[in-house]
Amino acid sequence: MQISRRHHRPRPGRPGRLRPWSSDASGLLALYGVSGTLCLVGALFPPTPVTPRLSNAVLAGVATLVAGYLAWRRDRLPRPAAHVLLVGFTVGVWACVANAGTEAGAVAAGAAIVWVCLFAALRLGGRAARAHWGLASTGLALALAHSVGGGHGWSAFVLIALSALVAGEMLARANAELQTLSRTDTLTGVSNRRGLEVEGERLLRRVLRDGIAATVAVVDLDGFKGVNDAHGHAAGDRLLKLQAAQWLAGLRLGDVIARTGGDEFVMLLPETTPSEATDLLARLREVSASRWTYGLAQVRADDDLGAVLLRADVELYAAKQARCDAVAPPAAG
Secondary structure, eight states: OOOOGGGTSOOOOOTTSOOOOOHHHHHHHHHHHHHHHHHHHHHHSOSSTTOOHHHHHHHHHHHHHHHHHHHHHTTOOOHHHHHHHHHHHHHHHHHHHHTOSSHHHHHHHHTTHHHHHHHIIIIIOHHHHHHHHHHHHHHHHHHHHHHTOHHHHHHHHHHHHHHHHHHHHHHHHHHHHHHHHHTBOTTTSSBOHHHHHHHHHHHHHHHHHHOOOEEEEEEEETTHHHHHHHHOHHHHHHHHHHHHHHHHHHSOTTOEEEEEETTEEEEEEETOOHHHHHHHHHHHHHTOSSOEEEEEEEOOTTOOHHHHHHHHHHHHHHHHHHHHHHHSOOOOO
16 A cells, blocks of 8 residues: 655666666757757858858757757656746747848748747646746747748748647647546546645645645455455445545545545545545545445655555554454454
8 A cells, every 4th residue: 555755756767877867857858959950050051152151059068068958857857947948948939030141041940939839738838838838939029030031921820820839838738637547446436546746745735835724545345355345346346436435525625535445545635634535435434335444544754645645544444453352253262
């Protein structure tokens, strides 16, 4: 039942081993690496006499510095830094468009705005992708007006901006659906273990940042194996679905329930003391289709998810043992 700390709080690798790359860092490195290489090629081997060799060289140097920063941060790139670096990449695209020297070069450089929207949609979410698209498109319009101008500039802008918007929206929606599927238990519709890790980390951050009370409940159905043995696994699945639906109907907005395997569930109860959690679970028991046992643990400011689940697990099995002791026949004298 315990979720190991290393599963949800990455730590630096052992000496002599490379740390893993975060997706934000690796994606931004690809953007800066490819664009910086293209700028360097343009500076060393200009395709036309009017190619701005100096600005290309400067942009290639900036891209190299950013790549070094990304290599240093690697698996510890803060999300705000990802936004800042993506805006920096966008500014670099504007500079390339404005100083391209030829219409073809300006349009080709402007197409990199699509990369901005795709990265934002994949890594930062749909709302962030739309915000970055709005910023990138505004600067692109001004840069194309400066370098191309006239009808050609506006037609290029419409083509690039619309392509970036549509591509970003499609990717953001597909990614959101995949994220939901990857965090949802297909049988009961509640969160799965991955969803628990994500929501648990969010709850831990709230406790540390805002000092709220929070309680975690580990729940186990009583006699579930007997249901499967007597009536088959289909009956067991129906019971799990019914019980999960009843819990969802009785929990409050902001509470999270996850199925971690078999008949084991975890409830995350923010802004709830253990005493309040006990009252809530008592109300849930009154409308439950089955009997179940639980263990509670209050979240501490220095907790990790594995630690708080372990404490709740200990309480769960203590409650199970107490129930077994209460119904056990007295030993023969």
